[in-house]
Amino acid sequence: xxxxxxxxxxxxxxxxxxxxxxSMRGVAAVLLEQRDLAYGASSRFxxxxxxxxxxxxxxxxxxxxxxxxxxxxxxxxxxxxxxxxGYFVRLPEDDPxxxxxxxxxxxxxxxxxxxxxxxRAHRLEPHFSERAAAVYEVPxxxxxxxxxxxxxxxxxxxxxGKMMNYTEVTSIEQQNGQVxxxxxxxxxxxxxxxxxxxxxxxxxxxWVGQVAGLAGIKINVIPDRGTLIAxxxxxxxxxxxxxxxPANADIFVPHGSVTLLGTTSSPTERPDDFTPTTEEVLAxxxxxxxxxxxxxxxxxxxxxxxxxxxxxxxxxxxTREISRNFVxxxxxxxxxxxxxxxxxxxxxxxxxxxxxxSDAICGKLSVQAPCRTAExxxxxxxxxELMQQAKKFFPTAGVELxxxxxxxxxxxxxxxxxxxxxxxxxxxxxELVTLAEVETVAHDxxxxxxxxxxxxxxxxxxxxxxxxxxxxxxxxxxDNDLARGMTTENLLRxxxxxxxxxxxxxxxxxxxREVELTRGIYGAGLNMDGAVPDETE
Amino acid sequence: xxxHHYNPDSCIACTSCVAYCPVSAATRKFAGPKMMGPAxxxxxxxxxxxxxxxDYCANxxxxxxxxxxxxxxxxxxxxxxxxxxxxxxxxLLDWMMSxxxxxxxxxxxxxxxxxxxxxxxxxxxxxxxxxxxxxxSLPKYASKTFLQQFRAFKQQSFPDxxxxxxxxxxxxxxxxxxxxxxxxxxxxxREVIVPEGLDCCGSPLVGKGYLDEAVEKAxxxxxxxxxxFEQGIPVLTCCTSCGLMLKMEIQEMMDLELMExxxxxxxxxxxxxxxxxxxxxxxxxxxxxxxxxxxxxPCHLRAQxxxxxxxxxxSMIPGFQIExxxxxxxxxxxxxxxxxxxxxxxxxxAEPVLKRIREFQPDFIVSDCSGCRLQLxxxxxxxxxxxxxxxxxxxxxx
Ligand SMILES: Cc1cc2nc3c(=O)[nH]c(=O)nc-3n(C[C@H](O)[C@H](O)[C@H](O)COP(=O)(O)OP(=O)(O)OC[C@H]3O[C@@H](n4cnc5c(N)ncnc54)[C@H](O)[C@@H]3O)c2cc1C
Numbered sequence: 001x002x003x004x005x006x007x008x009x010x011x012x013x014x015x016x017x018x019x020x021x022x023s024m025r026g027v028a029a030v031l032l033e034q035r036d037l038a039y040g041a042s043s044r045f046x047x048x049x050x051x052x053x054x055x056x057x058x059x060x061x062x063x064x065x066x067x068x069x070x071x072x073x074x075x076x077x078x079x080x081x082x083x084x085x086g087y088f089v090r091l092p093e094d095d096p097x098x099x100x101x102x103x104x105x106x107x108x109x110x111x112x113x114x115x116x117x118x119x120r121a122h123r124l125e126p127h128f129s130e131r132a133a134a135v136y137e138v139p140x141x142x143x144x145x146x147x148x149x150x151x152x153x154x155x156x157x158x159x160x161g162k163m164m165n166y167t168e169v170t171s172i173e174q175q176n177g178q179v180x181x182x183x184x185x186x187x188x189x190x191x192x193x194x195x196x197x198x199x200x201x202x203x204x205x206x207w208v209g210q211v212a213g214l215a216g217i218k219i220n221v222i223p224d225r226g227t228l229i230a231x232x233x234x235x236x237x238x239x240x241x242x243x244x245x246p247a248n249a250d251i252f253v254p255h256g257s258v259t260l261l262g263t264t265s266s267p268t269e270r271p272d273d274f275t276p277t278t279e280e281v282l283a284x285x286x287x288x289x290x291x292x293x294x295x296x297x298x299x300x301x302x303x304x305x306x307x308x309x310x311x312x313x314x315x316x317x318x319t320r321e322i323s324r325n326f327v328x329x330x331x332x333x334x335x336x337x338x339x340x341x342x343x344x345x346x347x348x349x350x351x352x353x354x355x356x357x358s359d360a361i362c363g364k365l366s367v368q369a370p371c372r373t374a375e376x377x378x379x380x381x382x383x384x385e386l387m388q389q390a391k392k393f394f395p396t397a398g399v400e401l402x403x404x405x406x407x408x409x410x411x412x413x414x415x416x417x418x419x420x421x422x423x424x425x426x427x428x429x430x431e432l433v434t435l436a437e438v439e440t441v442a443h444d445x446x447x448x449x450x451x452x453x454x455x456x457x458x459x460x461x462x463x464x465x466x467x468x469x470x471x472x473x474x475x476x477x478x479d480n481d482l483a484r485g486m487t488t489e490n491l492l493r494x495x496x497x498x499x500x501x502x503x504x505x506x507x508x509x510x511x512x513r514e515v516e517l518t519r520g521i522y523g524a525g526l527n528m529d530g531a532v533p534d535e536t537e
Numbered sequence: 538x539x540x541h542h543y544n545p546d547s548c549i550a551c552t553s554c555v556a557y558c559p560v561s562a563a564t565r566k567f568a569g570p571k572m573m574g575p576a577x578x579x580x581x582x583x584x585x586x587x588x589x590x591x592d593y594c595a596n597x598x599x600x601x602x603x604x605x606x607x608x609x610x611x612x613x614x615x616x617x618x619x620x621x622x623x624x625x626x627x628x629l630l631d632w633m634m635s636x637x638x639x640x641x642x643x644x645x646x647x648x649x650x651x652x653x654x655x656x657x658x659x660x661x662x663x664x665x666x667x668x669x670x671x672x673x674s675l676p677k678y679a680s681k682t683f684l685q686q687f688r689a690f691k692q693q694s695f696p697d698x699x700x701x702x703x704x705x706x707x708x709x710x711x712x713x714x715x716x717x718x719x720x721x722x723x724x725x726x727r728e729v730i731v732p733e734g735l736d737c738c739g740s741p742l743v744g745k746g747y748l749d750e751a752v753e754k755a756x757x758x759x760x761x762x763x764x765x766f767e768q769g770i771p772v773l774t775c776c777t778s779c780g781l782m783l784k785m786e787i788q789e790m791m792d793l794e795l796m797e798x799x800x801x802x803x804x805x806x807x808x809x810x811x812x813x814x815x816x817x818x819x820x821x822x823x824x825x826x827x828x829x830x831x832x833x834x835p836c837h838l839r840a841q842x843x844x845x846x847x848x849x850x851x852s853m854i855p856g857f858q859i860e861x862x863x864x865x866x867x868x869x870x871x872x873x874x875x876x877x878x879x880x881x882x883x884x885x886x887a888e889p890v891l892k893r894i895r896e897f898q899p900d901f902i903v904s905d906c907s908g909c910r911l912q913l914x915x916x917x918x919x920x921x922x923x924x925x926x927x928x929x930x931x932x933x934x935x
Contacts, residue, residue: 232546233579257579299546395568396588397580429576430550463576464550510606514549 004030004162006199006361007182009169009211011035012042013145013347015203016152016163017354017373023161024376025362025369030195031161034168034187036452037149040205042347043455044274044306045145046228046262047255048239049073049081050348051138053088053113054246056105057098062325062346063109069349070139072374076351079379079404080147084254086140086239087121088113091290092133094244099134102243106138113138127235129293140239142255144404145347146455151378151407165446167193172200172215172339179215179338188448189485199361202341206271206307215339217331223271223307227280228262229506232299232463235259235292242291249287256401257431257462258301261288268307276303278505299510302465302502311343325349328357338364379407386411393417393424398432405457406437413440427476428469430462438473442482449486450477450495466499467518489528496522545613547606548575554600554610559866560593563885567593570600573617574610581617591618593882595870596744598781598840612789619748627745630668634872635745638737641678641709648678670880673915676710676907683712687719687731695728699809700765700772702758704779705737706907714907717929718775718806724932725813725820730770734761738779741871743786755787759795766802767795775806775925777837777906778871784841805838807846807905807924814853823854824934826927828900830859833890833913835906836866847905847924854931860897864890869912883912891916903927 006022008015011033022029033039052066074081090099106113114137121135122128153163166188173181173194181196204211206223234254242250253260264280281303289295311327326345332338340360345353355371362369382403390399390410403410416436417424423436441447441456450473453459459473460466474492477483483491496518503515522528554570555561561569568590577588591614600610622631633640644651654660661671669675683703699722707715719729736758739751766772774780783803787796804812813819832848851859868886873879894902894917902913902921910921 395572395590396577401580426572429572430579432576432580463548463579467550468552510547510549513606517549517551 002030002193003196004028005197005365006030006201007032007169007195007197008201008203009182010040010203010205010207011037011149011163011165012040012203012205013038013148013152013350014042014205014342014345014353015201016149016156017350018201018203018342018357019161019163020152020156020159020378021354021358021371021373022361023156023159024372025358025367026159027358027362027365027367029156029161030197031153031156031163032167032169032182032184032195033163033165036165036446036449036455037153037163038146038455040207040271041306041308042145042149042205044228044304045226045347046251047142047144047253047260048251048348049141049143050346051086051140052109052111053086053102053106053138053140053241054251056109056111057102058246059325060105060109062349063105063111065325065349065352066346067109067111069352070141072351073143073348074141076374076377077143077148077151078377078381079407080144080151082142082255084140084142084238086138086241087116087125087128088136088138088241088243089121089128089132089291090134090243091129091131093290094133094242096133098245099243103136111138125236125238125240127292127294128240129291134243136243140241142239142253143347144255147405147407148347148350148378150456154408155376155378163446166448169211169214172211174215174336174338177335177337179336198338199364200339201357201361202339203357206309208309208341208343210271212331212339212341215331215336217334217336217339219329219341219343220312221309221343222312223268223273224310225266225268225273225305225307226263227276227284227303227305228260229281229284229303230255230301230502231259231261232301233257233259235298240291247287249284250291252288252291256458259298261285261295267310271307271309273307274305275501276305276505280305281505300506301463301511302499303505304502309343326353328360330360382407382410386414390414393421394434395426395432398434401432402434402437406440409440409444413437416440427472428457428459428462430464430469431458431460433457433459433469435472435476438476439480442477442480447482448484450474450491451498454495454498460495460499464514465503465518466496467514467521470495470499470522492522493528496528545575545578545608548604548608548610549606550576551605553603553605557599557603559597559599559868559886560595560882563868563882564593566590566882570594570610570614574600574613575608577617578613581620587621591621593879594618595868595873595879595883595886597836597866597870599836599866602836602839609789612786615743615746616748616790618746619743622746623749628668630876631745633667633669634876635741635747637741637872638705641705645678645682645709648680652677665877668877669875670877672880673875673911675875676706676911678709679712681712683708683715684731686712686716687729690716690719692719692728693723695726697727698730698765698770699727700730700732700762700770702735702738702762702772702774702779702783702803703731704774704776706776711907711923714775714923714925717923717925718773720929721806721810721925721932725810725818730765732761732765736761738776738782740778740782740786743782743790744871744873748790752791752793755782755791755793755796758783759793759799762799763795766799769802771809772799772803773806773809774803775905775923777805777835777841778908780805781837781840805841805843805846805905807850808841808843810850810928811846814850820932821853823931825856826854826931829898830857830901830903830927831862831894831897831899832859832924833862833864833867833894833902833904833909835904835909836870838905847903851903851924851927854927857931859903860899862890862893862897864893866890867909867912867916869908871908874908874912884916887912887916894919
């Protein structure tokens with residue numbers, strides 16, 4: 001049986017942040033994720049590194065935390081963050097009194113806020129509504145959740161931290177009121193296992209209630225659905241926020257090659273209620289078009305849904321409120337020592353949350369080492385010589401993209417191309433992903449499915465949504481003998497199914513034609529839907 | 538919304554454009570129209586690296602023609618090229634290939650000398666250093682430009698007028714084609730007007746990324762033409778690249794006042810004559826014309842989306858036999874085939890049509906585009922004519 005000090009459940013931003021923090025402080029830790037890193041809210045989110053502006057009026061403390069963490073993440077997470085800045089735009093129908101209140105609240109929370117001349121704002125951002133009545137600039141930025149999670153794990157690994165994906169915790173063992181071990185099941189192979197430990201950290205996001213339930217403890221959370229839509233283009237280079245009390249569909253985030261609009265909000269039963277609906281999409285466009293008049297004409301790529309845990313403090317449980325933003329629940333107070341849960345928060349504040357809970361854990365373990373996560377960069381910068389070398393092989397814009405996606409793995413990718421220049425061919429033309437990059441990622445021992453490759457390379461996330469790279473990627477997996485027990489058909493199905501989940505609710509216009517092409521290739525060309533009986537059977 | 542302004546968002550990545558791109562078929566140096574157009578367009582927000590692949594697009598427009606979603610792929614390429622080279626030092630070759638109008642202004646008054654100078658071995662060597670291939674002969678300056686010949690020519694006056702936009706090639710190198718147009722119009726009781734102050738259409742500038750200069754030319758041309766098209770007088774071209782510029786490319790790449798009106802009144806000369814025919818106004822008093830002919834459709838004519846009007850017109854000549862080559866792009870694309878770096882690509886692109894013509898053994902090749910005529914004639918050894926020249930011969934019974 002394996003043994004460690006702390007088992008962390010959940011490979012979202014919070015979990016990986018804790019893994020990194022504990023590892024840096026010298027606490028042996030293993031993170032277990034039931035699917036892949038960022039399977040939950042940490043990728044199904046808006047991609048906004050909050051300046052705090054959104055919370056300034058309603059929750060000064062959350063706003064201040066965001067402002068501080070924003071500055072920290074720009075520093076330590078340079079390769080996950082695109083420092084875009086953001087605008088808050090008040091339209092004539094939005095309350096001017098709120099504007100005044102907001103400016104004061106931002107200043108009080110330490111958020112740098114600058115009024116922007118309207119003409120200048122329109123020159124820099126030509127597509128937002130001419131009707132705008134006031135514009136302010138704040139240090140909002142875009143952040144990539146996949147990359148953030150991965151790079152936290154890479155950092156933790158350097159300090160001995162371990163991560164196992166596709167490993168679901170199925171029970172939490174205890175003896176005499178003390179956590180002793182977790183039992184696990186591999187969700188790809190069904191293989192069972194267990195890990196002995198002293199501490200279990202429940203960082204399961206919307207699943208936090210289920211996980212606590214494994215130890216017979218009740219946490220009152222209701223998952224809340226939020227749907228977002230991705231447009232095919234960047235039509236804004238800055239985050240665009242509506243300057244009004246936070247509501248639906250009032251933030252646009254330019255993210256790599258696309259623009260994200262969200263979000264909606266509705267309670268649900270299941271933490272993995274990830275299927276967006278057409279109604280949600282239409283509602284988003286309807287509200288969003290107030291800020292971008294031409295919005296209904298922009299090409300939609302897909303929709304996606306994430307869930308946030310809405311926490312309602314259980315009067316019987318003793319809670320220690322760190323902030324209204326997130327809570328840490330030490331279940332020793334309910335008679336189970338060693339189990340500690342964290343609920344709520346934002347991706348922007350993940351590091352701070354990890355710091356607070358790691359403080360609590362270190363307190364239990366009498367570890368003195370201080371938190372250093374705010375000082376050290378997640379991954380090293382790429383050497384300029386390597387960038388120079390890489391520029392010879394990648395298409396325009398491709399080097400920077402690949403470098404930010406791959407981080408330390410860029411070197412291996414460049415080596416692959418040097419060894420065989422044919423590997424600079426693009427597997428994914430929409431997102432400029434070379435065969436060498438896909439191979440590098442595919443060979444990593446935490447990569448199993450084609451969606452794993454997608455999350456780390458963006459293969460399949462562009463205009464054609466997997467139509468071409470699906471086939472090419474599959475060819476690569478088979479060529480390199482990386483199918484690892486999955487049939488080629490299942491590899492492809494899993495990949496395409498995740499793409500279609502986001503396309504089904506937006507089947508009109510160009511995306512309808514796009515998907516017909518995909519269906520033609522996979523359905524008719526490859527008979528994936530089995531319309532024609534298999535003659536070999 | 539502008540008629541010819543399309544959203545690159547419409548690309549469904551179907552890759553038809555790649556299948557139809559003659560350059561992609563000939564070389565791996567070009568990443569292909571889909572990649573260089575709509576795909577990379579999504580990443581062209583901020584500063585981008587210089588991408589040499591971008592130079593290989595010949596702007597032949599076969600991608601635009603084949604696109605089922607109406608994406609102006611080649612235009613996205615040209616705009617990207619302009620952005621890439623804005624404020625950058627350019628090679629002498631790029632400058633020469635895009636400013637032939639200026640060079641012609643200097644060289645054409647001393648045509649005989651210039652032609653001699655261009656043809657002599659020393660000049661050829663120097664040109665090769667600059668990057669111009671010695672495998673092709675450059676066109677020869679005419680001793681008198683079209684404009685000089687036209688001004689000296691006494692037309693019969695008619696109430697119906699047409700404006701003629703000759704473009705640089707016809708003016709400096711092929712004035713006889715312009716004079717053929719004048720003769721054909723006179724036959725059809727039309728008086729030809731060539732307004733003062735016309736400039737190069739800008740097509741070579743666009744092709745080399747000098748977009749700002751092309752915009753200035755377009756502005757100048759609109760200013761010179763508007764007096765006429767605002768009265769409803771049609772503007773005729775018989776160079777298919779000039780025609781494409783006035784009809785479509787200005788709208789796709791620029792934002793100028795009156796550009797839609799100019800486009801609405803611009804006709805390819807053969808297209809215009811066919812319209813006259815539809816109205817029963819075309820003189821069809823054609824005498825038979827002897828000989829064996831093969832017709833090549835220029836890509837920039839196909840991009841205009843008006844069919845093959847010249848072929849239809851010529852078929853009205855009694856007993857006239859003309860074969861439609863229908864064998865793709867000739868590879869020349871204006872000045873593309875003149876460049877050392879591109880010449881072999883141009884020849885590879887041309888091979889099917891050259892082979893077709895060689896096998897057909899015509900007396901004459903017929904094509905509306907001067908670049909195509911030059912390429913096909915040099916590539917096969919058969920002489921080439923503009924369709925209007927043949928039409929004139931049919932009218933005059935020669
Ligand atoms: C629609 C939406 C938009 C948002 N936008 C923003 C934004 O723009 N900016 C921002 O800062 N924040 C945003 N947030 C909030 C942010 O996404 C979350 O706060 C953050 O991602 C939570 O991370 P987490 O690690 O706590 O949870 P998650 O990322 O959900 O991770 C929990 C993980 O636990 C795993 N897990 C569950 N059960 C088990 C088990 N039994 N065994 C093993 N693993 C298990 C899950 O698979 C999952 O990967 C948004 C949230 C939503 C829903």
